[in-house]
Amino acid sequence: xxxxxxxxxxxxxxxxxxxxxxxxxxxxxxxxxxxxxxxxxxxxxxxxxxxxxxxxxxxxxxxxxxxxxxxxxxxxxxxxxxxxxxxxxxxxxxxxxxxxxxxxxxxxxxxxxxxxxxxxxxxxxxxxxxxxxxxxxxxxxxxxxxxxxxxxxxxxxxxxxxxxxxxxxxxxxxxxxxxxxxxxxxxxxxxxxxxxxxxxxxxxxxxxxxxxxxxxxxxxxxxxxxxxxxxxxxxxxxxxx
Amino acid sequence: xxxxxxxxxxxxxxxxxxxxxxxxxxxxxxxxxxxxxxxxxxxxxxxxxxxxxxxxxxxxxxxxxxxxxxxxxxxxxxxxxxxxxxxxxxxxxxxxxxxxxxxxxxxxxxxxxxxxxxxxxxxxxxxxxxxxxxxxxxxxxxxxxxxxxxxxxxxxxxxxxxxxxxxxxxxxxxxxxxxxxxxxxxxxxxxxxxxxxxxxxxxxxxxxxxxxxxxxxxxxxxxxxxxxxxxxxxxxxxxxxxxxxxxxxxxxxxxxxxxxxxxxxxxxxxxxxxxxxxxxxxxxxxxxxxxxxxxxxxxxxxxxxxxxxxxxxxx
Numbered sequence: 001x002x003x004x005x006x007x008x009x010x011x012x013x014x015x016x017x018x019x020x021x022x023x024x025x026x027x028x029x030x031x032x033x034x035x036x037x038x039x040x041x042x043x044x045x046x047x048x049x050x051x052x053x054x055x056x057x058x059x060x061x062x063x064x065x066x067x068x069x070x071x072x073x074x075x076x077x078x079x080x081x082x083x084x085x086x087x088x089x090x091x092x093x094x095x096x097x098x099x100x101x102x103x104x105x106x107x108x109x110x111x112x113x114x115x116x117x118x119x120x121x122x123x124x125x126x127x128x129x130x131x132x133x134x135x136x137x138x139x140x141x142x143x144x145x146x147x148x149x150x151x152x153x154x155x156x157x158x159x160x161x162x163x164x165x166x167x168x169x170x171x172x173x174x175x176x177x178x179x180x181x182x183x184x185x186x187x188x189x190x191x192x193x194x195x196x197x198x199x200x201x202x203x204x205x206x207x208x209x210x211x212x213x214x215x216x217x218x219x220x221x222x223x224x225x226x227x228x229x230x231x232x233x234x235x236x237x238x239x240x241x
Numbered sequence: 242x243x244x245x246x247x248x249x250x251x252x253x254x255x256x257x258x259x260x261x262x263x264x265x266x267x268x269x270x271x272x273x274x275x276x277x278x279x280x281x282x283x284x285x286x287x288x289x290x291x292x293x294x295x296x297x298x299x300x301x302x303x304x305x306x307x308x309x310x311x312x313x314x315x316x317x318x319x320x321x322x323x324x325x326x327x328x329x330x331x332x333x334x335x336x337x338x339x340x341x342x343x344x345x346x347x348x349x350x351x352x353x354x355x356x357x358x359x360x361x362x363x364x365x366x367x368x369x370x371x372x373x374x375x376x377x378x379x380x381x382x383x384x385x386x387x388x389x390x391x392x393x394x395x396x397x398x399x400x401x402x403x404x405x406x407x408x409x410x411x412x413x414x415x416x417x418x419x420x421x422x423x424x425x426x427x428x429x430x431x432x433x434x435x436x437x438x439x440x441x442x443x444x445x446x447x448x449x450x451x452x453x454x455x456x457x458x459x460x461x462x463x464x465x466x467x468x469x470x471x472x473x474x475x476x477x478x479x480x481x482x483x484x485x486x487x488x489x490x491x492x493x494x495x496x497x498x499x500x501x502x503x504x505x506x507x508x509x510x511x512x513x514x515x516x517x518x519x520x521x522x523x524x525x526x527x528x529x530x531x532x533x534x535x536x537x538x539x540x541x542x543x544x545x546x547x548x549x550x551x552x553x554x555x556x
Contacts, residue, residue, distance in 0.1 A: 062464070085468070092466035104457060115458075118246040119467035167465065 012073065013171055013202045014038040014061055019070035021056050021226075029068070030056040032226040038204060040170075043197045045213050046206040047237055048223035054206040057223070058173050061204070062094060063087050075170055092120055095164030095172045095201075099179035101156045103148040103163075110135065110144035113162045120167065130166055138162045138192055154185035158192065165196055172196060174205040178212055190216050213237040250458075250475035254451055255482065261447045262483050268443055269487030269541070270494075272436030273534040277495040279429030280525040280533070281503075285517045286422045292356045292515045293415060297339075297386050300409040301328070301399055302379040305346075310406045317403065320380070324404030331402065332384055335395040341384045350378040356515040361508065379406055389416065418514070437541055444483075444545050448476055452553035459554055473550035480542040488538040492526055495534075 016036045022029040031053045038044050046054045059065045060072050066080045073079065075093055082090065103112050110131055117127045135141050138158040148156055157177060164172055174193065178186035190212055197203045207213060213220065213236060220235030221228060255262060303325065304315035320328075332341050344352070353373070357363040365372040386392050389412050399405050452459065455475075462472050499522045508516045527533045532540070 088463075088466040088468045090466070091464060096464050102457065102461060104461070115246075115461065116465040119462045119465060119471060121471075124245070163461075163465075 011039040011041075012037045013040050013075055014204065015071075015073040016057070016060075017071040017073070019060065019067045019072055021053075021060065021065060022068045029226050031060075031067070031223075033070070034223075034226070034228055036221060036228060036231065038202060040202055041197070041200050043194070043203045043218040044205070045218055045220045045235075045237075046204060046223065047208070047213060047220055051225070052223040053226040054223055055175065056226075058175055058204070058206055061171070061173065062096065063090055088120075092167060093170045095167065095169040097157070097160050097164045097172065097174040097177045099176035101148075101153075101160045101180075103156060103159055105148055107148075108144065109140060109146050109148070109151070109159050112148065112159055113166050116163045116166050134162045134166045137165070137195070152185070153181050154188055157181060157185075157189055161189070161192060161196070165201070168199075169201065171202045171204065174203065174207075176207055176209075177205065178207065178209050183211060186212055187215070210237040247471070247474045247478065250455075251478045251482075254455075254475055254479045257454065258447055258451055258479070261443065261450065262479065265440060265443045265447060265483045265542070266487045266490070268436055268440040269483065269538060270490040272433045272440055273487060273491035273538055274494045275429045275436065276433035276537060277491055277525045277534050278498065279426050279433060280528065280531055281495070281498070281517050281521060282422055282426040282429060283531070284521040284524065286419060286426065288359070288515050288517060288521070289415075289418065289422075292352065293411060297389055297412075299384050299386065299392060299396065299412070301332070301382040301384060302406040302409065303328070303381060304404050304406045305377060305379050307377075308379075308406050312406050314401070314403050314405050320404035324402070325380075328382070328399065328402055328404055331398050332382060332395065335398065337386055337391045337395045339385045339387045341382050344381045344383060346375055346378045346380050349381055350375045353378065359508075359515045359518055361504075362512060437537075440487075441541060441545055444480060444542050445549060448480075448546055448549045448553070451476060451479070452550070463554070469551070469554055472554040473547070476550045476554075477543060477546055480546040481539060484539040484542040488534055491534050491538070495522060495525055 014037070016031075016034050019031055019034045020029050021031040034053070034057070046057060048054050056065065060067060061074055061079075063074075063079050063082065071078050071080060074090060077090070079087075079090060104115065107115060113134060114127050114131045117130065122130075132141065132144070135144055138161055140155060140158055140162065143151065143155065148159065151159065157180075161172075161174075161177075172193070177193070178189055181189065186209065193203055193205065194216065217234050217236070220230065220232050220237070222230035222235075302310075303320040304312070304318065306319045308315035308318075329341075329343075332338055350373070354363060354366045357366055384395065386395075392410065392412065396408055396410060399408055459472055499517070499519065503516050507514075525533055526535050529536070
């Protein structure tokens with residue numbers, strides 16, 4: 001199934017050129033000759049059933065994996081040939097949010113968000129300025145001293161989003177961010193991701209959540225058994241003939 | 242690079258894995274102490290050999306005026322040039338001799354004086370009217386044998402020669418002494434080797450468990466773009482702390498051994514042997530070959546830590 005959307009490479013922040021990824025062992029490739037472009041400032045859903053290749057695609061962007069063949073470009077740089085020591089710098093341009101939040105249970109909300117700045121060497125002054133701003137953006141300004149287990153699922157996900165966004169990355173990758181949340185809370189998260197996207201950050205969200213995709217209409221890239229079967233500028237979850 | 246996080250994690254890691262770090266420190270301390278003693282024993286053997294020769298050597302002292310040996314070979318006083326030439330020819334012609342060297346009165350005196358200073362018995366050499374002087378010191382030949390079992394021929398040939406005062410044959414005594422030193426040296430090093438291997442395994446386990454305990458933090462650090470070095474730094478510092486404490490304890494034990502064992506006991510009661518001094522102790526700490534404990538300790542903890550953290554914190 002050919003994608004509907006023509007590729008434009010001028011403003012690409014993520015580009016796959018005939019990317020194939022095979023894991024060891026028999027069976028189909030996880031991604032099969034995938035070509036796609038995501039431009040700066042876009043909000044893109046990556047949909048598909050389990051095993052369709054969504055997580056593989058995200059891991060390739062993060063350079064946690066290398067393609068078996070083809071090329072992956074992030075912010076104009078071909079990352080599959082990138083030297084290992086340069087990978088951390090690449091990842092500073094990408095914020096990541098997960099379904100299970102992945103907060104540090106022994107740190108407060110503020111410390112969890114500050115952690116992302118500490119470990120890349122930001123000064124205490126910078127951290128002291130940016131962390132409260134980011135917590136305010138996600139609506140948790142007054143909860144900086146709470147521990148993660150004192151928060152609801154939605155609030156924990158907001159903390160995770162704050163941590164992913166605190167370094168103002170070029171790209172925000174969200175892997176099933178509403179997977180563990182109820183519909184009402186999921187809407188709140190989507191609004192927040194929309195606010196972040198509005199600042200110019202490219203958002204790529206892998207999801208199974210039909211309701212969210214249909215409610216918050218954005219570009220949809222559908223994967224099926226490692227192939228791009230749909231690429232609609234303003235699509236719904238299900239395939240529309 | 243902001244190090245506040247690194248030092249916070251260092252404190253947390255030391256506290257969290259305290260018992261494991263103590264085990265590493267103790268094992269390291271004992272193994273480095275044994276290694277250090279092995280080095281001191283090796284240096285003692287070298288010092289003794291330099292001073293006394295080894296089991297392959299005999300010392301042929303030549304006559305001086307008023308020779309204290311009262312040997313009939315010294316009836317004519319100080320050895321003459323002809324007598325010395327004859328003695329040298331006898332040594333050179335012997336098929337029991339591998340090589341020989343001449344030691345002048347001055348050289349012999351200086352050697353003895355240096356040895357006396359090492360064992361704090363130099364009083365006889367010093368002062369306005371010293372008992373031991375260059376003039377009274379005999380010139381000598383150091384004769385290196387082909388095998389320690391065959392020397393009777395050359396000894397009996399030289400014993401009757403005019404100009405030969407005393408032949409010092411220390412093969413048996415030195416052979417036993419050096420034999421004991423060799424056993425002590427290898428015993429220490431073998432013991433040290435086993436314990437150092439145990440320390441290595443403990444360091445490996447500690448790193449593995451620490452990485453497991455920190456896997457959440459490490460995962461997040463990798464994702465947000467922390468460098469491998471930054472992620473590995475707390476582990477490296479924990480290993481370094483263990484190494485520093487282990488080395489310090491071992492250095493203390495070796496210093497106690499040098500002071501009470503060597504200077505106060507052995508050197509006072511076994512005066513015929515020159516003994517290692519604080520210069521040798523320093524070599525046991527910072528020598529290059531064999532590597533001193535200051536080099537060995539950190540190497541044994543930091544190198545496996547570096548290799549393992551590359552595996553566990555790979556970006």
